[in-house]
Amino acid sequence: MLKIDNLHVSIKEREILKGVNLEVKAGEVHAIMGPNGTGKSTLASAIAGKQGYEVTQGSVWFKGKNLLDLSIEDRAREGVFIGFQYPVEIPGVSIANFMRTALNEIRKYRGLDPLNGAQFLKLMTEKQKVVELTDKLSNRSVNEGFSGGEKKRNEIFQMALLDPSLAILDETDSGLDIDALRVVANGINHLRGEDKAIVVITHYQRLLDYIVPDVVHVLFDGKIVKSGPKELALELEERGYDWIKDEYEKNKI
Amino acid sequence: MKPFTNHVKQLFEEYSASLCSPDGFGEVRRKALSCFLQKGLPDKKTQGWQKSALERKVRNNYSLKLKPDEYRPLEEFFKCRIHDLNPIALPMLNGWFVPKEDDPCSQGIIACGLINAMQNHPNLTLPLVQHQNIDKENGLTALNEALFSDGVFIHIPDNTKVEIPFQIVSIVNTKDNCLINNKFIISLGKNAEATLIHCDDSIERESSFTNNVTEVFMGENSRLNYYKTENKDTDSILVNSLFVHQQSGSKFRSTAITFNAGFVCNIFNVNLNKPYAEAELNGLYLVDKQQSCDNHIFINHAAPDCVSRQMYKGIMDDEASANFHGHILVAPDSQRTAAFQTNRNLLLTDKAHVTTKPFLEIYADDVQCSHGATVGQLDEEALYYLRTRGIGEAAANRLLMFAFANDIVQNVEIEALRDRLSNMVQHRLQGELNVCSQCMLSDDITFPIKL
Numbered sequence: 098m099l100k101i102d103n104l105h106v107s108i109k110e111r112e113i114l115k116g117v118n119l120e121v122k123a124g125e126v127h128a129i130m131g132p133n134g135t136g137k138s139t140l141a142s143a144i145a146g147k148q149g150y151e152v153t154q155g156s157v158w159f160k161g162k163n164l165l166d167l168s169i170e171d172r173a174r175e176g177v178f179i180g181f182q183y184p185v186e187i188p189g190v191s192i193a194n195f196m197r198t199a200l201n202e203i204r205k206y207r208g209l210d211p212l213n214g215a216q217f218l219k220l221m222t223e224k225q226k227v228v229e230l231t232d233k234l235s236n237r238s239v240n241e242g243f244s245g246g247e248k249k250r251n252e253i254f255q256m257a258l259l260d261p262s263l264a265i266l267d268e269t270d271s272g273l274d275i276d277a278l279r280v281v282a283n284g285i286n287h288l289r290g291e292d293k294a295i296v297v298i299t300h301y302q303r304l305l306d307y308i309v310p311d312v313v314h315v316l317f318d319g320k321i322v323k324s325g326p327k328e329l330a331l332e333l334e335e336r337g338y339d340w341i342k343d344e345y346e347k348n349k350i
Numbered sequence: 351m352k353p354f355t356n357h358v359k360q361l362f363e364e365y366s367a368s369l370c371s372p373d374g375f376g377e378v379r380r381k382a383l384s385c386f387l388q389k390g391l392p393d394k395k396t397q398g399w400q401k402s403a404l405e406r407k408v409r410n411n412y413s414l415k416l417k418p419d420e421y422r423p424l425e426e427f428f429k430c431r432i433h434d435l436n437p438i439a440l441p442m443l444n445g446w447f448v449p450k451e452d453d454p455c456s457q458g459i460i461a462c463g464l465i466n467a468m469q470n471h472p473n474l475t476l477p478l479v480q481h482q483n484i485d486k487e488n489g490l491t492a493l494n495e496a497l498f499s500d501g502v503f504i505h506i507p508d509n510t511k512v513e514i515p516f517q518i519v520s521i522v523n524t525k526d527n528c529l530i531n532n533k534f535i536i537s538l539g540k541n542a543e544a545t546l547i548h549c550d551d552s553i554e555r556e557s558s559f560t561n562n563v564t565e566v567f568m569g570e571n572s573r574l575n576y577y578k579t580e581n582k583d584t585d586s587i588l589v590n591s592l593f594v595h596q597q598s599g600s601k602f603r604s605t606a607i608t609f610n611a612g613f614v615c616n617i618f619n620v621n622l623n624k625p626y627a628e629a630e631l632n633g634l635y636l637v638d639k640q641q642s643c644d645n646h647i648f649i650n651h652a653a654p655d656c657v658s659r660q661m662y663k664g665i666m667d668d669e670a671s672a673n674f675h676g677h678i679l680v681a682p683d684s685q686r687t688a689a690f691q692t693n694r695n696l697l698l699t700d701k702a703h704v705t706t707k708p709f710l711e712i713y714a715d716d717v718q719c720s721h722g723a724t725v726g727q728l729d730e731e732a733l734y735y736l737r738t739r740g741i742g743e744a745a746a747n748r749l750l751m752f753a754f755a756n757d758i759v760q761n762v763e764i765e766a767l768r769d770r771l772s773n774m775v776q777h778r779l780q781g782e783l784n785v786c787s788q789c790m791l792s793d794d795i796t797f798p799i800k801l
Contacts, residue, residue: 145738148730173740185731189753198749199739206740238753255739 098123098294099263104155106136106143113139115319116155121263126295128305128330131316132338137298138182140316141267145179146172159263173199174206178261180252182268187239192251193221195239196258203259224257228284246277253284264288265296270304282307302334315341353410355390359383361414361529362496368416369499370465373472378480382495389489396488398675401705403642407587407613412529412559415499418446430517430549434766437517437547444522445499445530445560460505461516464533467503475503478535478567481593490589490617494531494563501533501562504546508539508569515545515575515764522552522560522586534564538572538600545575547767550588557585557612564592568600570624575763578606579771580614584641591617598624598653605761607771608635608643609778615644622649622656629658634758636778638667645673651680651687654714660691663758665751665779666702674706676721682713691721696728696754751779 099121106114113136121127131137143150144157146169157164164172187195200220201211212220225235228250240248249269256264269281285295285308297308305313305327313329314321317338322345323329333341351359362383371379391408392399430437438461441448447463455461460471467475484492502518518534538544552558568574582588588611594602608614620629635643649658664672674693695704708721728750736746755775762768 147734168743169734169737170740170742170746173738179738181735185729185735187729187732187735187750187753189757190749195736195739195741195749198745199736199741202742202745203740259739 098160099296100158102156102158104140104143104157105153106139107151107153108139108149112153113319114143117316117319117321119314119321121294121296123262123294124291125311126289126297126308128310128313129296129298129316129321130300130313130330130333133300135317136319137316138267141179141265141298144172144177144265145169170202171206173259173261174203176262178256178259178264180249180256180264180266180269182271184240184248184252186241186243188241190239192235192237192239192254193217196221196255199255200259221258224254227257227287228254229280230254245272246274249273249281250277250284253281257284257287260288262292263294263296265298267298268300269297270299270301278304279307302330305330317341317345351387352390354408355387357410357412358493358497359387361412365414365416366496369497370468372468373476375468375476375479379496382481382484382492385484386489386492386496389492391490391493392488398646398673398677398707399488399644401671401673401703402615402644403613403671404587404589404615404644407642408559409527409557411527413526414497415445415524415526415528415530418448418500419443421448423450430519432766432770435515435517435764435770437515440502440504440516440518442500442502442518442520442532444524444528445532447500447502457510458505458507459510459512460503462503464498464501464503464535467535471503471505474505474537475535478537478565479533481563481565482595487591487619488617490561491563491591494533494561494591496531497529498531498533498563501535504534504536504544506538506542506544506572509541510539511543512545515547515767517547517549519549519551520560520562522558524558526558528558530558530560532560532562534562535567536564536574537567538569538574540569541571542569543573545577545764547577548579550578550580550582550590552582552586557583557587559587561589562591564590566592566594566602568594568596568602568627570597571599572597573601574603576602576604577762577764577767578604578616580606580608580616581610582612582614584610584612584639586612588613589615589617592619594618594620594629596620596622596624596627596629599626601628601630603630603761604632605758606631606633606645607758607775608633608637609774611635611637611641611643613642613644615646617646619648620650620658621652622658623652625653625655627653627656629656630761631658631660631662632758632761633660633662634755634775635662635664635672636755636775637664637670637672638781640669642671643673645675647676647691649678649689651678651684651689653681654683654685654687656684657688658690660693661758662693663695663754664693664704665696665698665755666704667698669699669701669703671703672705674704674723675709676707677709678711678719678721680710680712680714680717680719684714685716687714687717687719689717689719693723694754695723695725696751697725698727748779752776755779
């Protein structure tokens with residue numbers, strides 16, 4: 098479903114990603130871990146198409162199309178969802194209005210008729226339950242005055258509603274208490290399916306107690322330096338990242 | 351003497367005898383004229399008017415409408431079709447009040463044409479018609495007093511709450527280049543409450559200059575919700591000078607929305623004369639092409655313990671320009687004043703222009719005052735976020751602009767009006783709105799007055 102080939106990304110001429118290779122097949126859940134500042138969020142932003150993230154080399158294939166050739170919105174319309182670490186606040190735009198506009202723009206791109214008010218409302222009510230989001234919250238402006246947990250829950254709600262084929266979740270677990278973590282994890286598991294793929298970017302093992310990954314990758318110095326089964330996450334939790342660094346430095350020499 | 355000033359002098363000499371002037375009011379008009387001749391229109395030398403488009407847009411060949419058009423019942427030419435609004439309609443056509451056959455008011459409430467009120471209720475009306483200190487204001491107020499043809503008079507007695515909103519609709523529909531001066535007097539007794547909607551609409555083929563003055567007198571603990579909408583042709587000039595005089599405990603709340611403007615200028619002058627008076631002013635201006643909109647706001651904290659809040663927002667597209675001048679004056683004895691002012695602007699092109707000038711003049715020491723002005727483009731981070739959800743760039747822009755603007759509309763307390771205005775903002779931002787589609791005037795076919 099997703100195939101990243103030798104991806105190099107620079108921000109203001111500083112190279113952050115130095116040749117990332119990653120393949121995610123339909124039905125799989127991958128976790129990307131790694132210490133701070135190694136390029137995890139840059140990877141998510143580059144896939145989203147954020148301005149200022151310059152791809153100097155490589156390609157990102159998604160269902161046979163190179164995402165890098167598409168506009169930000171077309172990447173989303175093709176079925177890619179990015180869950181943000183720090184979702185922005187948009188005063189004056191209600192979540193309902195936001196999501197209805199998004200959903201109908203996506204449907205238009207796919208040649209489907211727009212949902213009318215009643216159809217949308219039904220869908221929204223259904224998806225709200227997935228993340229235990231109250232009506233009160235969905236009538237509020239997007240993320241405005243939301244707590245950290247509410248913002249993350251709102252990201253998962255948007256994901257549930259837009260029903261993407263590929264979700265890349267950038268530290269969706271950071272700043273969550275144990276209850277919010279459970280809700281967010283349930284939301285993510287809700288999306289799992291044979292024709293779906295999920296990439297979870299995280300610092301901690303604890304999210305992976307709820308969302309069991311098929312593969313765990315370690316991103317270090319702009320590259321994926323180690324990949325392994327779910328047990329790798331436990332090992333990282335226990336031993337930290339120093340041994341990865343040592344191994345990487347040794348191999349470099 | 352500038353050409354326009356001279357033009358006004360000639361108009362007055364020729365026509366002043368035809369203007370309604372009961373009980374020595376002719377002297378009031380003459381005094382106002384000489385005041386105008388001295389001051390002229392505000393120009394580049396006038397504080398706050400340096401960037402105004404008024405002088406540039408004004409012409410020197412206006413005519414006056416000395417009598418109303420042939421009488422037709424209101425229902426024949428105007429109906430506001432905003433569902434569930436059902437206001438007490440007070441229409442003005444080409445500068446003259448159009449009376450209704452049945453008077454909708456009772457319990458001592460008066461809502462009628464100003465000339466009618468000056469003749470039938472002189473004791474109530476005449477003391478309020480003459481502006482209190484005309485030498486202090488700019489020339490526009492004097493011009494209005496010298497030449498006003500008609501207007502509206504609303505009187506709400508003490509302890510009276512009027513639930514149904516009043517709606518003044520100023521319609522300009524003429525082939526002539528008219529200079530229209532109207533005066534609106536709203537007087538609220540103690541504990542009186544009312545809502546007033548004032549729409550300025552035009553379907554002119556030629557360019558007119560409308561110069562209105564509204565005087566609001568608020569008794570102790572009275573309340574007025576004032577909604578002003580402006581939707582004018584690209585060639586027209588509209589000036590609205592509003593003077594609010596507040597007694598203790600009174601609350602004045604306004605929302606002024608300019609959708610389209612040749613040149614629209616709102617001059618809001620709020621005098622908090624007695625303690626515990628409150629004023630809340632919200633405004634929105636949406637201009638494009640070569641339209642221009644000015645807002646001059648003066649809040650006079652003349653007594654202690656008063657509160658004023660201002661929130662004005664504007665979106666300028668194409669080569670449009672706007673001018674915001676907000677002056678708060680806190681007198682030496684006006685302790686415990688709270689005064690807040692915010693002006694936020696979005697510029698959509700390199701050629702759009704805005705001048706914003708907050709101006710706080712504070713002589714008391716125990717006050718809580720703030721002001722802020724921003725000029726910017728749409729938030730890049732928010733745009734990015736919307737686009738990552740599949741919303742195209744154009745739609746994302748519109749969504750953010752709507753959010754920015756709709757924030758002001760949310761202050762409207764009447765649900766039907768709020769929904770309508772919200773809808774108008776949405777259409778305006780898509781470039782689809784010329785006039786309010788719920789105003790029967792917008793539809794030329796149903797407009798029976800042949801000109």
